[in-house]
Amino acid sequence: MDDRTGLRIVPDTARPPVNRYGNRPTMKDVAARAGVGLKTVSRVVNGEPGVTPDTERRVQEAIDALGFRRNDSARVLRKGRTASIGLVLEDLADPFYGPLSRAVEEVARSHGALLINGSSAEDPDREQELVLALCARRVDGLVVIPAGDDHRYLEPELRAGVATVFVDRPAGRIDADVVLSDSFGGARDGVAHLIAHGHRRVGFIGDMPRIHTAAERLRGYRAAMEQAGIPVEDSWMSLGVTDPERVRRAAEEMLSGPDPVTAIFAGNNRVTVTVVRVLARHSRPVALVGFDDFELADLLRPGVTVVAQDAAALGRTAADRLFRQLDGTLLAPERVQLPTRLITRGSGELPPAV
């Protein structure tokens, strides 16, 4: 028993464990076929010196003939570093995370590391389960888009040297590197844009308020309204899950009754596409600004004005910081905030319908 790893050691004389599909060829098989000793095979496999070219060729031929592959699980135990990083997303199918994932993967690849990822489906328990499963596989580092707001469960991993960067949303109750878009400022500017086009009755539809970005964007909405001296009515704000049915009902409620809103600020791209569908069937034109850009926003009629964040830059910045942690060139945890950009396309410039 190796007490560091909990590995039960099988002596050479014991029968090796058999999996149900057969056995992989072993170094012993390679040694027998090449007519050399085990140590020689080990040297060739691990690229160590002390083997003649002729012997190396014989070993390589035996490796190719048998299909022998080194087991990197063993290397992980021996060397500490695994050359892999984990990425925990909220939802693999949300298009916002596509460019972010690709950017993280490109940075990982430029460092010779494999990217391992999975999604939490916005469930804090699942996030923790996934993060700890990745740590159990001994990834060198983690980029996390958190679903939960208490990350103290990560403290032993951080002490053990797992590099960690949170992205899109901050870590909760631990001191960690964080890369965010300016959700507050972006939402404030987007709502101010609607107000500048004559709107006073502006609705806000966002994600669940426990999600940091949703709360920040709501705060930006309130700040813009307050700055314009407009008292916000409760019926103008709707926060909750972003499934189309909930968002559709929220939008329809704001747009009905004696004093309907004349403009809507949508808190993320999932909300925006549903609001676009509702407005397409609505009798009066309603102004719309959405947080997050999305494909084809410019081809809708009217084009959809958005507060764009740079998803690829978020991923790239987070991954760069992760590898700087691993290199030892990044010392204290920081909060990096990336700016957003208002892109006007028509929907946010509609005047209030009378």
Add this chain to the structure above:
Amino acid sequence: MDDRTGLRIVPDTARPPVNRYGNRPTMKDVAARAGVGLKTVSRVVNGEPGVTPDTERRVQEAIDALGFRRNDSARVLRKGRTASIGLVLEDLADPFYGPLSRAVEEVARSHGALLINGSSAEDPDREQELVLALCARRVDGLVVIPAGDDHRYLEPELRAGVATVFVDRPAGRIDADVVLSDSFGGARDGVAHLIAHGHRRVGFIGDMPRIHTAAERLRGYRAAMEQAGIPVEDSWMSLGVTDPERVRRAAEEMLSGPDPVTAIFAGNNRVTVTVVRVLARHSRPVALVGFDDFELADLLRPGVTVVAQDAAALGRTAADRLFRQLDGTLLAPERVQLPTRLITRGSGELPPAV
């Protein structure tokens, strides 16, 4: 040296390897703190019987206090199975793969397995590198959307018992489970739909012809044209990378000159969204049918008629088959083909402009 794994064994008396960030607590640390023997800690960690409730509590308290975590790399070596599967995609940022990935992940999760994924960026060398890296981590199985067309490099892994299912595109030069959409039939029906609306000069813009789906969809286009007795001119077909610039030029060429096409069949969603952009600026209405559905296709004016494939069903079917291979309930490799569905929304029903 354990010859099965190539693991160099560190005796208990040796100094354990130190990584640059500190050391993880060991079972020995847990044993010392709980005042029990190593074997007792091992029993608690591995859920084995023979420990009194009181002792188990003491060990658990020491584990919590020290932040000890079992190293699954060691379990992989000991048990053979890793409860993880790999997914090799073509592009993390292509929205077609979002629902497919999510479906694979849901099936993996229902089997208690972790999903590890990465993308090949349509590069056969990178696909092989990634697949072998995942095998070196000893995933139990692989779902592969292949970039290459020669998968003999996988033969040693298949012999060693790695379950493998190819999805979206077939394996090359090996006998493997494959789950595909009916690219040929879907494209043939989509082109026949355009012909039924009066078009004879129908263009085809697709992906690189070495990609199986692209070749099959081109074959479907040719079949529909032949069935209608329309000789296809070379200038009506353009195959190549799907980057917007190449597709834009291809579409503009087909739409110019003395005998422009009056309809376009787009070979996948990346091509379709670029063609939609070109047509939005074009002087005459041009009919369009695209392979793959995409978000907001129904909200464009006209709505975009598509040949939809069920990306989630592809992922779910592939992952189900993978776990049936692992359970031993799936015997011979098969090719499963899922149907496509024509969704009419307006763009494919436009008559030829005169």
